[in-house]
Amino acid sequence: MVSFNSYIMNSYLKFILPVLFLGALFSFKYKDTTQIDPPTGIAYYHFYHIKDSTQTGRLYSEDFMLTFNTQKSAYSSRTRYKQDSTMQVKLAAAELKNSDVIDMGTYSPVTEDDVYNDNGKISVIKNNREQRYLIKENSEKINWKIDKETKNLLGYTCQKATGICKGRKYTAWFTTDIPASFGPWKLHGLPGLILEAYDDRHFIKFTCTGYVNQGDMQNVKQVSIPSDAISTTTKEYEQMKKAQSEGFDMFGINSGITVDKVTSSGGNSNSGQKKKFTINYPLEITD
Numbered sequence: 001m002v003s004f005n006s007y008i009m010n011s012y013l014k015f016i017l018p019v020l021f022l023g024a025l026f027s028f029k030y031k032d033t034t035q036i037d038p039p040t041g042i043a044y045y046h047f048y049h050i051k052d053s054t055q056t057g058r059l060y061s062e063d064f065m066l067t068f069n070t071q072k073s074a075y076s077s078r079t080r081y082k083q084d085s086t087m088q089v090k091l092a093a094a095e096l097k098n099s100d101v102i103d104m105g106t107y108s109p110v111t112e113d114d115v116y117n118d119n120g121k122i123s124v125i126k127n128n129r130e131q132r133y134l135i136k137e138n139s140e141k142i143n144w145k146i147d148k149e150t151k152n153l154l155g156y157t158c159q160k161a162t163g164i165c166k167g168r169k170y171t172a173w174f175t176t177d178i179p180a181s182f183g184p185w186k187l188h189g190l191p192g193l194i195l196e197a198y199d200d201r202h203f204i205k206f207t208c209t210g211y212v213n214q215g216d217m218q219n220v221k222q223v224s225i226p227s228d229a230i231s232t233t234t235k236e237y238e239q240m241k242k243a244q245s246e247g248f249d250m251f252g253i254n255s256g257i258t259v260d261k262v263t264s265s266g267g268n269s270n271s272g273q274k275k276k277f278t279i280n281y282p283l284e285i286t287d
Contacts, residue, residue, distance in 0.1 A: 039223050041193075043065070045066065046063055046207045047063070047064055047205070051279045055275065055277065064184060064185075065078045067223055068223060071119055073117045077110050112128065114127065117182060120188065123136045134229035145162050146159060147160040148160075154211060157177065159176070165186060166186060167285035168200070171197065173197070175192045178192055184206035
C-alpha cells in the first residue's frame with residue numbers, strides 16, 4: 001500500500017481530488033505510439049486566466065509549450081509534464097526503498113488538453129487516466145485584422161492583429177521573423193508565430209517566454225496526433241467525466257494507492273467564510 005501523508009491542493013478543488021490525482025499519476029505512463037513527425041521549433045508560453053470575474057485578483061496560471069513544423073503544431077502543458085515527472089521520480093524512489101509513505105508535496109491543477117493543429121484543422125486530445133481521447137473540432141477560420149502597430153517581444157519585431165476565436169475577441173502580436181502560422185492554444189492563421197495574445201478584458205493572456213529553433217529537440221512532443229487516441233465527441237466525453245466524478249468504483253484499477261489524508265492550502269479555517277469560486281469566465285464561450 002502507498003499512502004500520502006501530505007497532499008496539498010487548492011481548497012476549491014478538493015471535491016475533484018481523486019480525478020486530479022489519478023489523472024496525474026497515470027499520464028506519464030502513456031506509451032508513445034505517435035508516428036515520427038519531428039518539430040522544427042519550440043515556443044514556451046506562460047498563461048494566466050481569471051476564471052471568476054467577481055474575483056479578479058485570483059489568477060490561474062500555467063506554463064505551456066508549442067512544438068511545430070511548417071504544417072503542424074502541438075500545444076501542451078509544460079507544468080503537467082514537470083509534475084508528472086516529479087511524481088514518477090518520487091514513486092520510483094519509494095519503491096526502491098520499499099516505503100509505503102510518500103510525501104508528494106503540493107499538487108497544482110493542470111490542463112488535461114493537448115491541442116493539435118494540422119494545416120488549420122484543430123483537434124484536442126483529452127488525457128484521461130491511462131487513455132487518450134480525440135475530439136476533432138469543426139473548422140473555424142479566425143478573420144484576423146492586421147494593424148500597422150508594432151512592438152518588440154523577445155528581440156523580435158511583432159505586428160498587431162485582432163480577431164475572434166471561440167467567442168472571444170483577441171489581440172495578438174505575431175512576428176514574421178518566425179514564419180509559422182501558429183500560436184498558443186487554438187490561436188492560429190497569421191503569417192508568423194504569435195508571441196503574445198490576450199482577450200479584450202485581459203482576463204486571458206498568453207505570453208511567449210522563449211523560443212528554440214532546431215535546438216534542444218529531445219524529449220518534446222511530436223506534432224502528429226497519437227495513433228492510439230480514441231475518437232469521441234465533446235458530449236460523450238463530458239458524460240464519461242460526469243460518471244467518473246460520481247463515485248470511486250468507476251476507476252477499476254488495481255493501483256494499490258489510498259489517500260489517507262487531504263489538507264488544504266486555502267488557509268486557516270478560522271479566517272471566516274470565503275467567497276465561493278465560480279467559473280463564470282470560461283476560456284471558450286462557443287462550441
